[in-house]
Each structure stands twice: as C-alpha cells, then as structure tokens.
Amino acid sequence: MKRNLILTVLLSTGLCVGAAESYTNAYEAIALFTKVLEEVHRSYVDTNEAGYDSLIRHALSGMLQDLDPYSQFLDEDGYEGMKDDTSGHFGGVGLVISMKSGLLTVVSPMEDTPAFRAGLLSGDIIIEIDGEETRAMSLSGAVKKMRGEPGTDVTLKALRPATHEVKEHTITRDDIKVASVKDAKILEDGIGYIRITQFNEPTADKLKEELEKLTEQEMQALVLDLRGNPGGLLTSAAGVAELFRPRGELIVFTKGRTEKGRQEFKSSGGTHYKDFPIVILVNGGSASASEIVAGALQDHKRAVLVGEKTFGKGSVQTVLPLENGAAVKLTTAKYYTPSERVIHDNGIEPNITVEMNPEDLFKIRLKQAQENGEADKELPTDPEVRDIQLDYALGTLKGMMIQQEWMK
Numbered sequence: 001m002k003r004n005l006i007l008t009v010l011l012s013t014g015l016c017v018g019a020a021e022s023y024t025n026a027y028e029a030i031a032l033f034t035k036v037l038e039e040v041h042r043s044y045v046d047t048n049e050a051g052y053d054s055l056i057r058h059a060l061s062g063m064l065q066d067l068d069p070y071s072q073f074l075d076e077d078g079y080e081g082m083k084d085d086t087s088g089h090f091g092g093v094g095l096v097i098s099m100k101s102g103l104l105t106v107v108s109p110m111e112d113t114p115a116f117r118a119g120l121l122s123g124d125i126i127i128e129i130d131g132e133e134t135r136a137m138s139l140s141g142a143v144k145k146m147r148g149e150p151g152t153d154v155t156l157k158a159l160r161p162a163t164h165e166v167k168e169h170t171i172t173r174d175d176i177k178v179a180s181v182k183d184a185k186i187l188e189d190g191i192g193y194i195r196i197t198q199f200n201e202p203t204a205d206k207l208k209e210e211l212e213k214l215t216e217q218e219m220q221a222l223v224l225d226l227r228g229n230p231g232g233l234l235t236s237a238a239g240v241a242e243l244f245r246p247r248g249e250l251i252v253f254t255k256g257r258t259e260k261g262r263q264e265f266k267s268s269g270g271t272h273y274k275d276f277p278i279v280i281l282v283n284g285g286s287a288s289a290s291e292i293v294a295g296a297l298q299d300h301k302r303a304v305l306v307g308e309k310t311f312g313k314g315s316v317q318t319v320l321p322l323e324n325g326a327a328v329k330l331t332t333a334k335y336y337t338p339s340e341r342v343i344h345d346n347g348i349e350p351n352i353t354v355e356m357n358p359e360d361l362f363k364i365r366l367k368q369a370q371e372n373g374e375a376d377k378e379l380p381t382d383p384e385v386r387d388i389q390l391d392y393a394l395g396t397l398k399g400m401m402i403q404q405e406w407m408k
Contacts, residue, residue: 033059060328061138068331069099069139070317076325078140091150093171094178095120096230097142098287098313104134104142106158107311108230108285110178111197112369118169120158121358122228122285122311127166128157150175162358180232183225183368184210190220191397193390196240199232199289204239211243211273221397222273223390225281227307227361231288234265241296242267244278244303249338251296254316256333261316263333277400278303279393282350283361287311295337295348304400305350306393314343354392360385 023029037055044050060073072078094113097106106124109115126134129145137145146154155170180203184194192214196203214222231237234252241251245267253264280294280303291310297303314335320328335343363385 064328064330065138068315070315070329071331072138072140072329074319074327074329079321079325079327091152091173092147092176093118093154093156093173094176095146096287097126097139097146098311099139100311104137104139107287107313108228110176110230111182111228111365112178113176114171114174116365116369118171119362120156120169121160121362122283123162123358124158124160126156127159128155130155148173181206181210182372184214186214186217186219187223187394189398189401190218191223191394192217192219192221193223193225195225196229196290198229199236199240201233201236203232203236204243207240208243208271215273219276221277221279221401223279223281223393223397224303225390226286226290226294227281227283227389228285228365229287229290230285230311231290231313234289234292237289237292238265238267239269241293242269242272244273244297245300246272246274249300251338252292253336253338254333255336256316261333274302277397277404279396280305281389281393282307282310282348283356283389284308284311284347284358286348287313291343291348292335292337295341295343298348298351299338299341304352304396305348306352306396307350307354307389308356309349309353310343310347312343312345312347352392352396354389356387356389361387361389 037052037059040055041050041052057073057075064071064073093115094110095106095115096108096110097104099105104126106120106122106126108122109118109120126142128134129137129142132145134142146156148154150173152173153170154173155168157166157168159166178197180196180198180200182195182197185192187193192211194207194210194214196207211219211222238251242249245251247267247269249267251265251267253262255262278297280297282290282294282305286294286307287310291312291314294303294305294310298305315331316333316335317329318332320330322328337343337348341348364387367383
C-alpha cells in the first residue's frame, strides 16, 4: 500500500521517472527520493500515515524485499525475533517455506510437527494464512504469521500443484524440537541406512556415532537419506560432508561481488569413512545444507545421488546491525559446489532420476514415525506403498559392491 501511495504522489506531482532513465550516482537518486518523501509527508491525507519514521521504514522494507525473498529490513522487534529464531526451538507449525517463482512454497514439513501431521507436503503452495492472501506477503511476513505461542491455532490454505487440490488446514502451534539423525540400521546384505532430517549443531557428531555403530555391525555400504531435509547450519553440513572426505578437500565455497564474498570450506576432520560405497537419496524437499552435502560428495565422486532434483536454495545472507537497534539482512553471496555449480535456483541433479509421489513418501514417513513412537498409531497408513527410491538405492549399492569386490 505504501508503494502505491508513493507512486500516486509521483504521478500527481510530475516526479515520476521513465523506465529507461538511470542515475549515474547515489546523490541523483537520493534527490528524487527526498522530493517524494517531502511531498508525501506534506500532502498525504492521513497525517498519522505520513510521518518520516513510518515512511522511511516502509521504503527500506520495500527496497530490500524487491531484491529477493531473503533480503529484508528488520526493525528492532524484527531483529530481536530473528535472534530468537536461532535459539534452538520455537513456537510454530514446523513448516520450512521459501519463495519459488514468486509463490510461497513449502520446502519441507519437519517430521513429528503439527504441519507434518496435518499432511502438508514439499511443493505445496500456501495461498492464504488466516484468511489473508500471500500474493503480496513477504517471506519474513509469512513466517511471522505462522509463528506464535504453542497451543494457538493458525489456518493455512494450500494448493497442491500435482493434483490442483486446494485444502484448508487449521493447525495448532507447538514447541518445535526435531531430532536430526534417525533410523540408523542395517537393511540387508550389509547395507546401512541413516536419515538426516535437518542440519543443526549436534548433527555431525550424532551421525559419526551412528556410523561407528553400523561399522561394528559390518556395514559394507550406506544409504544416506536427505529427502525432505530443508537444511540448517552451514557448519553442520561441512561437518557431515567431511566425515566422508580426507582433510583439506573443498566442500563448498561462496562467491559474491567482492573478494570478501569468497569463502572456502574445506574438510578439516581427522576421521573419514572412505571404504564403502554411498548412495544419497534427494528430492525437491532437499534444500540448502542438504544440497551442499549432496553436491560436494557427488562432485568428488564419493556418492551417487538417487531421486529427484533438489529445491535450489543456496544464497548467503549477511546481517548488518544498525545504530538504532534495527538491522539489514542482505543477500551477499551464493553457494557453489566444488566443481563450481551454483546451487541457488538450479538445485542439484541426481545421477539416477527416480520420481516418487510426495504423498507416498509422506505415508512412508508417517509409518516410520509411528514405529518410532512419534506419531499417533491410529492415523491411517498404507502398508502397500513401496519406497521405490530406496529400492533403486539398494539395487545401485549392490551393483557397486559387486564391482568393488571384483576389482579386489
């Protein structure tokens, strides 16, 4: 609304600039901005909407929001809220969202959370939150509306592109805490299986513990399941990847407009598991840190990727605190795999593409959650649904194990 207001003032005062005109320096651009600001402050009909403080904040918000979904202006409350988000747990529905093609899209529902139990799936498009359309809503604004005190309700209307079905979900918020490493076990023929649901501080250490246990059970190959893993900490992704690579190998690097935007993350671990083949399962819900791990191990030919193309979320945001307690969160770089593939908006292509209905994977995950005591056993599941992506992974590993034995 504020930007429409400013446009109206530009047109009515003759200050509107043609699309082809550009400025050669910041001073010329600021001069126009100052003229518009003064005109709105002096002439807008509602005085309480035309204060300098309010206008400047809305102008900053609009400028950063139009750059990309992740850049934003954070006022004092917003900055404090962002710091609270990194404290380890929060009240919400357990839904990781992003903007894709301008639409508010579900990256993945976290397991054992209200959103997961409600049946929301990766790829669903959130079209309304509590009756408010999301078309003009920023990513941060949508997240803020979904967050809230545990025990309170939020209503989401979602479109499922695969079926064109629109469904309304009333979800009760909860305190979100999710285990990151699950279901470590030997499946068959010495093939181990471990699932990582997200990347947080203890993930790499927990994964190493589970790998040690499976190694003691004479594991000869591994399926690492990253499907529906929306990401997490970069340091955690690097810690996981370096478990499978020798010291000093490049895992991921960032590149921005300046040399400061270039950062390299290399394996620094002393322990790495190099003697068994690996298949990593990925899909459209694998994002961010998941893509870093999958891309690094694929580039180094340490793992074969099976499944579907990943989400494509790989940009770096830098938070710049301001003197008045506010802050600017700005996209300053993008992530690249060791072979210089850009992750953002492109995703990681699997070596072997195996498509799977998201609803089938949800049923499999629900059954796993019931077996782990993390979901209501009364919820209906389909015992006939097969995990065809896992089946391909097992077949691929058996072939690799035969080849490995033959080469000895």
